[in-house]
Amino acid sequence: MAFLGMATGCVESPSRVADLVREARFQEDVVQGTTFRHRLFRREAAPAPTGTAGSGTLHIYIEGDGRPFIFRALVTADPTPRDPLMLHLMALDPAPSVYIGRPCYFGFAHDPNCNSAYWTAKRFAPEVIESIGSVLQSEVARAHASRIEIYGHSGGGTLAVLLAARITGVTRVIAIAPTLDIAAWCALHGYTPLLGSLNPAELSLQSLPIVYLVGNADTNTPPAFVEAAAARTGTRDAVRVIPGYTHNCCWQQLWRAVLSETSQR
Numbered sequence: 001m002a003f004l005g006m007a008t009g010c011v012e013s014p015s016r017v018a019d020l021v022r023e024a025r026f027q028e029d030v031v032q033g034t035t036f037r038h039r040l041f042r043r044e045a046a047p048a049p050t051g052t053a054g055s056g057t058l059h060i061y062i063e064g065d066g067r068p069f070i071f072r073a074l075v076t077a078d079p080t081p082r083d084p085l086m087l088h089l090m091a092l093d094p095a096p097s098v099y100i101g102r103p104c105y106f107g108f109a110h111d112p113n114c115n116s117a118y119w120t121a122k123r124f125a126p127e128v129i130e131s132i133g134s135v136l137q138s139e140v141a142r143a144h145a146s147r148i149e150i151y152g153h154s155g156g157g158t159l160a161v162l163l164a165a166r167i168t169g170v171t172r173v174i175a176i177a178p179t180l181d182i183a184a185w186c187a188l189h190g191y192t193p194l195l196g197s198l199n200p201a202e203l204s205l206q207s208l209p210i211v212y213l214v215g216n217a218d219t220n221t222p223p224a225f226v227e228a229a230a231a232r233t234g235t236r237d238a239v240r241v242i243p244g245y246t247h248n249c250c251w252q253q254l255w256r257a258v259l260s261e262t263s264q265r
Contacts, residue, residue, distance in 0.1 A: 027044060061100070062132070079109070089252060133167055152176065180200050206234035
């Protein structure tokens with residue numbers, strides 16, 4: 001899947017985002033990270049008194065890779081997902097939550113620091129992690145939160161793991177169908193290696209409170225793939241295989257139970 005230097009396709013606007021934001025009554029914002037601008041959607045708790053440390057948990061949602069390509073070698077001009085799964089999941093979450101848009105997504109594909117490499121080969125680059133991380137920490141301070149739970153799907157699960165490995169205060173990571181070993185994932189599908197991206201499988205993660213959820217019918221990140229990647233990081237016991245689920249289906253049905261379980265820990 002050679003993509004660098006390829007022509008880009010036409011933009012397709014995400015048709016469901018505005019509806020989801022309106023229906024869930026999320027607050028929308030744009031925040032500058034260290035390198036990129038990020039579109040944010042928030043479900044806020046009541047404001048904490050000024051000067052208090054706060055003791056609540058903030059839930060952070062990170063979307064998957066969206067639509068980097070129109071065809072196998074045709075890069076899209078805007079990778080924004082049209083029907084973002086993680087925004088659907090956040091709509092089911094009553095807790096204080098923030099959906100952090102990935103760099104160059106949600107209308108920012110033509111920003112000065114953006115180019116198609118940031119939704120293809122460099123989607124997990126250090127500057128991507130740093131920029132999302134700076135926004136995450138600003139949101140934690142804004143919410144006066146003392147605990148952080150990070151949730152991500154697919155490539156967003158990869159980012160969730162990479163973020164948790166460098167940010168203090170993370171008490172839970174839920175990675176749904178993560179591309180946990182990006183080198184093995186590219187080899188599995190015959191894709192061009194993601195040069196310039198960080199690979200979570202090269203890290204030691206056993207000290208992190210991680211759960212990996214993967215459907216037994218997932219052909220994008222199959223259970224055996226996730227289990228092998230998790231074993232490399234020392235987190236093999238964190239893998240949970242869900243019968244009947246695929247890469248994208250049917251995580252909304254399970255999400256309230258997942259949130260209930262994590263809130264009791």
